[in-house]
Amino acid sequence: MEPQNRTSASEFLLLGLSEKPEHDTLLFSLFLCMYLITVVGNLLIILAISSDHRLHTPMYFLLANLSLVDLCLATDTIPQMLVNIQTKNKAISYPCCLTQMYFFHFFGIMDSVLISVMAYDRFVAICHPLHYTTIMSPRLCGWLVGGPWVFSCFVSLTHILLMARLVFCGHNELPHYFCDLTPLLRLSCTRTTVNKIFVLLVAGLVIATPFVCILASYTHIIVAILKVPSAGGRKKAFSTCSSHLSVVTLFYGTTIGVYLCPSSVRTAVKEKASAVMYTAVTPMLNPFIYSLRNRDLKGSLKKLVNRKITSSS
Template structure:
């Protein structure tokens, strides 16, 4: 009995094996991920700066977008810098508390992305379907309340899953075939009964994600019917263009998250899971600013002013 307890508590750290064990591939992935991380930070910072400096963009839609950009920067910063540092220092280890901390913040920001996309869909629904009442419905107080409520629920949700993970025991195998502490990878390594963890991810976590997705879909169904009644072709195009960028982000985010966490574990493979998690942890935060800015004239104008101001200040 004493030996079994010793074995169960033997793992005090994990080894993050990364995406490849081939030196040449590691060098390529280091440059690729560094470039993507810099693009993510720079793109989202520019959006935040453009929105904060242009008074015309001080509206609910851009308030939510600036919050989404902040979350995307934080989202990427929980995993990529650690992977880059590990590559430079040629190390793989991460402590058990460090692993749980990384998992906590990563999935807190996943939840925040989830909630902000739903809030942004509701904002577009009010703007398109109730334009005359938009300013009275989407008040600054309500906008701040929705974002603050999202932070509270996101923290409570991931706190539950982190505490459930902390109660598990881990035996001899401490190798994670990933570049961060993913909850699915940790559950596979545990020698405890993970049934409760998996059920909570599927039902409680799934409920939160699916509820937000349903809210988004219902909002856009109403938006579509409202736009189709607009007599002007130009008006229809403007409305669909604004909403189209949001739907592109929604499809990419939910498609990858559902593929990893809300499908049967029997259908998973480590290679497939790694590719899918890279999509939502690295690619999506990088693409968001480009998707939103390329299809938005007001935001492109504000970004142009910021870049011109920077150019003149350096001359």
Template sequence: MMEGRNQSGVYEFILLGLSDQPEHQTLLFSLFLLMYLITGLGNLLIILAIKSSSCLHNPMYFFLSNLSLVDICFTSTTVPKMLANHISGNKAIPYSGCLIQVFFFIWCAGTDSILLAAMAYDRYVAICDPLHYSMIMTPKVCVLLILASWLWACAVALIHTSLLTRLLFCDHNEIPHFFCDLSPLLKLACSDTYINDLMVNTVGVLTIIIPFIGILISYTQIFVTVLKIPSIVGKWKAFSTCASHLTVVSLFYGTIIGVYFCPTSTHTAQQDTAAAVMYTVVTPMLNPFIYSLRNKDMKGALRKLLIRKPGFSLRHPV
């Protein structure tokens, strides 16, 4: 059980949010509520479309449906509390609630990272070794990769959350952020954070940097293989299957690595918050559009799904 306070007696933290200007509150609430609804609906439609369409029952879309599920959980970890704070005007979050938010945030971020690496490996096998694709990317292998991503990320989240409970937070309990993030919490601590920082730079490297390097290696091999394809059409088709994934990878890793693995002296709290908005809210919202707009099979599955649902109609009048 998580205690309601830490050793120093702090019962709650104050989330300062994105702005302290009253005239900005309504705009921010409306904007983030809209983005949250779009994220939830968009990713839910992706999951339902993949489940309902037999032509999408393959490893690539299996990973994508899990990524959509993680994205829903990702935004649900941070945005609802921020919206509730805007409505109530109370920016406080209990100490135990803060730890819970940190745990689920790290869990979702870690799972997202490893899933993106698994998707890159899937594309590598499909393009670089197509004859053995069905033997390598078997249903058992895909399930094991999904389970590994969820379980490893859960273990990492437990490590970081447990280490946070050992820290002392004295009189400073204001977090210059819209959710309880690990980095600003460590800056607030008035006890030694050496072990916490060490874990960020070791376990964090295994969860974020190593998958990112794996993605770079996979796409280097893909790029070399595609260049050997004699047909321009063939090259374009191969690259187009990777474009969506590369876009998501750039958005996710570009911001999260900048926040956690670059020297803190190179960026401000405002820059960290802006980057956090990108990988916790904007990227999960854009993923359904990125993966569906350039994909004929996905667009076809979504069209069939919406036509079957009451209240939706994409049919043209006769």
């Protein structure tokens, strides 16, 4: 059967989190607050780390990059949803949809890889403390951050090129609040086998592989901590990892459910709920998770805020 013309692919209709208009005001207020908290929290983390020379260490360098990626990931999805709710216009053009999808995958992959790199940093700090400075050199840190940027760009561009070859005909309503890959594949009236295979390969590379590396790192970390003779030393070592473990649980608990679970157990509601977790909730909570239990970062944030208040007054 010949595919129909592609006139309907000129735009898609984002149905959002809820199709009931009476929910729009609540959703708009909730996500506007979440987005503002995300922007302020992550910008404060970046400014605090960049302005305090004591925080110019590999751990905080990675944290600053994670905050930047979280900020960009939330900015790629939430503002579009807020505009759609406010204007009552659910349409998004085909080029804008592909652009949003590109940056969503770009920053999502960066998030996953950076979290695993931070686990490696904790592994070196706890298991090889005497060689930490030598191993986590500025050059290696540059490679550990710069490499994922290049890799993310390549993978995201490949997703878009594979998506651009598909034909969308007839039904153009997307049961989501942003242009995500899986719902879009369901709308295509052409074969999506190549796209689905690539999705599985990428999921294995950027979700499963980093997650396994994190588990391996923390296995060695736990063994090393248990060998520490003093209870105070063990408690201090565990506290340095607790923040990162919380982020790992939040991020991978949702992404694995979306991209690695069988499609038979996934529903549009579950996909949207998981997407809210890793595009809105996790970027909002990360600054709190990393700052509340970190004395150096809290001190730097207080100095930064006091300096701004003093200069403004």
